[in-house]
Amino acid sequence: MRLMGKAGTKGVSRVDRERQIIDVAVEEFGRHGYARVSVAAVAARAGISKPLIYSYFDSKDGLYVACVHHVGALLADSVAAARSRSGSTAHAVDTLTAIFTTVEHCRYAWAVLYDPALPPAGEMRDAVNLYRERLSAMGAAGAAQLLAGAGDDDPLDHDLLNHVWQHAVTAVMRWWFEHPDQSTAEMTARCARLLTALGTG
Template sequence: MGAVKTKRMPRAVREQQMLDAAVRIFGQRGYMAASMDEIAELAGVSKPLVYLYLNSKEDLFTACIRREASALTEAVRRGVRQGPSADRQLWDGLLAFFTHTARHPDGWSVLHLQARTHGEPFAAEVTAMREEIVAFVTELIAVAARDAHRDPHLPEREVAGLAEALVGAAESLAAWANATPGVTARQAAATLMNFAWAGLGDLMENRPWPVPPVSSADGD
């Protein structure tokens, strides 16, 4: 009787398995401290196989950044529903962002902490992702910003500035929320929505932006 042949795992599936392990190790231990040995062990493969698929530690880290960046931008775009009011669209985008970063803390650590501190080309990969998100948010809040200012001709530069400020605040708040026990994605989104939409003046006057009821479409 001939030997039983086992079905080989497709390359794409095996590669994602390695990336899953790498994101976890890089996110929790940092790029410099992470070793290919522990990544291979967590992925359940040999170290030579990791090198065969992904060439080097640098290439593996770059692949992790690209995958996590793509997943985050897609989550934000997918989370914004067409049709609701401008404030609800902004809320949808923020909630999608914080939900994704909360569900993937190691991926967010790779993007927000690790990739930015180890020079090129890692920082360039994150910059490209950030520029895409800022461009999307600029489009998203253009109408909202003009409505808030009651100015249909609000300069594009001012809209872009608002988007930059919003994205920067979201990045910092996501890092804080992931490091602070008990803070949910919904709470983080509501905090930034109050700051961005209602403004500090309204908050001081106890007039926060009304967070909509929880629905099945919302995250945590």
Template sequence: MGAVKTKRMPRAVREQQMLDAAVRTFGQRGYMAASMDEIAELAGVSKPLVYLYLNSKEDLFTACIRREAAALTEAVRAGVDPGLPTDRQLWEGLRAFFTHTARNPDGWSILHLQARTHGEPFAAEVAAMRAEIVAFVTQLIVAAAREAHHDPDLAESEVAGLAEALVGAAESLAAWANATPGVTARQAAATLMNFAWSGLGNLMDGRPWTPPDALTR
């Protein structure tokens, strides 16, 4: 096979081209099966150039994780208008999440599957992204709860678990939606909204569900 000829272009543009190819390859083939030769060929560059720009397969995968994580968190934040009622904010945030993961299935595969199963450094990158999204959802829910209960001092810990559960459900549902033909981002968002808001709505109205007393079970 002859050497790959590349046109001169700014380093940042070339690097993004490589990352595009890497995300596609890692997302579809998995971290272990993906090869630097395959990534270089898909990017239309030589393998030495990939190593020159991104050092190693591990560094390339880390760069992919960071780029995809930043894009997802930005999409969720950009999708929420803080001036809307709480249910609309949650709806718009969920719709932005599912729209982004549906449009970027390879990136979502990297974040949800590949990075979490190939070592602590990769998993830590995804954990940082997840923590940012959970914190964002926590703030959204706690602000609504404080307003509903007229209690500006309501602790975040009162709703932190709800945010964790909601984000976890969204992650699982996104994986299912991407693997299920015909399920749209809007449908996925509506499914989770219907599941979550009945409980959150009761909480905002001061009617939380409580476990039965141990003596009466």
């Protein structure tokens, strides 16, 4: 995601300015977590003033919610578009590829939706849950189709596979954070090899 320098802070449209602020904030929140990020830190990285951020987003919480809607919509839309092979074992690789491609310029975007330090209730939690539930529902549908194709209609098997999938994706993303040298193409190939070795790809 593009970072804004101190130059060129004037003559920028509101839409472009908001996007620039969100780009910076997504990386800050994703890298450090909601609790450890200040509006001052985001403003400093964006090369703008704190009051300008408050004028656009009202509060730190408002900025976080804007980041959640930005990355959540991108991720949900990309995963939905990767369902052309839904019900096949290749669907898992397609889904991971879609996620990698969506966040390749800011790998911390995934962490914005899965920050354990968020308050348990409120607007931020509601926004996060909206996209988590969308992603979980698509994962559950893919798992159900895969098991149905294998003649498995046990609801607990379906539930377990969905849980394994959700946690596996988060584990893969965390591993990628720790290995920044790995490109999207390399991650796709790596996951495809592992899924093939496990007999699910």
